[in-house]
Amino acid sequence: MSGINTKGKMIHLVSIDSTNTYLKELAKKGEAHFYDCVIAETQTGGRGRLGRSFSSAKGKGIYLSYLIDPKSALPNELSEITAWGAVAVRDAICEVCGTDTKIKWVNDLVYETKKICGILTEMSFGAENGKIQSVVMGIGINVNHDTEDFPDEIKDIASSVKMLTGKHTDIEKLISVLVQKLDKLNDDFPLNKDYYLTEYRKNCAVLGKRIRIIKGDTERIGTAADISANFGLVVDFDDGGRETVTDGEVSVRGFYGYI
Numbered sequence: 001m002s003g004i005n006t007k008g009k010m011i012h013l014v015s016i017d018s019t020n021t022y023l024k025e026l027a028k029k030g031e032a033h034f035y036d037c038v039i040a041e042t043q044t045g046g047r048g049r050l051g052r053s054f055s056s057a058k059g060k061g062i063y064l065s066y067l068i069d070p071k072s073a074l075p076n077e078l079s080e081i082t083a084w085g086a087v088a089v090r091d092a093i094c095e096v097c098g099t100d101t102k103i104k105w106v107n108d109l110v111y112e113t114k115k116i117c118g119i120l121t122e123m124s125f126g127a128e129n130g131k132i133q134s135v136v137m138g139i140g141i142n143v144n145h146d147t148e149d150f151p152d153e154i155k156d157i158a159s160s161v162k163m164l165t166g167k168h169t170d171i172e173k174l175i176s177v178l179v180q181k182l183d184k185l186n187d188d189f190p191l192n193k194d195y196y197l198t199e200y201r202k203n204c205a206v207l208g209k210r211i212r213i214i215k216g217d218t219e220r221i222g223t224a225a226d227i228s229a230n231f232g233l234v235v236d237f238d239d240g241g242r243e244t245v246t247d248g249e250v251s252v253r254g255f256y257g258y259i
Contacts, residue, residue: 006179007186008035008067015058017045019065020122020138027067027124027134034069034134035186037179043140057149061142061160062175066182068135068189070123076230077190078132079246082107082121083231085137087199088185089117092178093141097161097169102205105224105233105250109141110205113255114159117141139178143169157256201227206252211235215248224252 009032016022019038026032042058056063070078086103093099093109093116101109101116109117120138125131142150145160161169188196201207206224213220213235222237232244 006035006037007183008033008037010179011036011038013038013040015042015044016040018043018138019063020120020136021045023065023067023136024122024124024134027136032067034067035183037064037066037182039064039175056140057145060145060149061140062171062178063140064175064178065136065138066179066186068137068182068186070132070135071190073190075132078123078135080193080231081135081137081189082119083200084185084189084193084196085119085121085139085182087196087203088181089119089139089141089178090199090203092174092181093117093161096174096177097165097167099161099164102203103200104205104252104255105227106231110255111159111164113252114157115142115154115256116159116161116164137182141174143171143174197227197229197231200231205255206233206250210253212251212253213245213248214251224250 019040023032023038040063043056043063068081083106086107086109090101090103090109093101099111101111104110107119108115118140122136123132124134126133142158142160144162147155150158204227207226209224211222211224220237220239222235224233225236225242226234228234228244232246233250234242234244236242
């Protein structure tokens with residue numbers, strides 16, 4: 001992958017437990033710098049949001065972690081970075097593969113009702129001052145997977161670029177464009193938000209859909225109405241009132257087996 005144009009260095013691994021964990025450790029030891037990224041052909045312990053595992057079939061997908069400069073961003077601004085990343089990843093897939101994926105709030109890319117990509121952002125804090133020192137964005141994209149490459153438990157809810165287009169994608173080319181989009185995101189964050197917010201709203205898969213919000217032991221049903229200025233999900237709840245949701249698990253009727 002020496003021909004990929006990036007502002008940082010690129011570390012290529014055949015196998016690792018988690019690219020996020022690996023890059024966080026490098027950053028902690030001062031051996032990785034902003035704009036650097038780690039790419040693995042497979043992960044043995046890939047992780048998703050809420051502690052879920054992420055299937056990483058060898059040589060079939062992109063399993064990449066990227067080191068973002070938090071700059072002087074405020075905590076509320078840093079909470080938006082995953083949404084920025086979703087726009088950057090969607091742009092790369094659309095440019096290289098011609099696939100019009102959508103964003104399932106807050107961190108998945110989907111085609112119709114099946115998952116194509118997941119994003120997991122993790123922050124590291126200074127031991128002495130408690131300030132955020134680095135932000136690692138982990139991205140897993142199902143690129144050239146066939147149905148048999150997915151574990152039985154997710155075959156019905158996962159898909160890949162190949163399964164959508166019927167074509168094999170040049171993974172190195174997609175990585176190249178993706179890293180360029182992430183480099184631009186790193187440059188843009190946190191001040192140049194307008195493009196990312198506009199594209200997120202335009203391509204959000206859940207707007208107008210019936211949804212279920214789960215927080216701990218509580219569950220509420222409503223309709224997703226809008227994306228707020230801080231990438232929160234504006235929901236009209238059945239029990240009355242409109243609220244902006246910024247955390248919790250969102251299940252969308254028809255997505256991932258939720259009927």
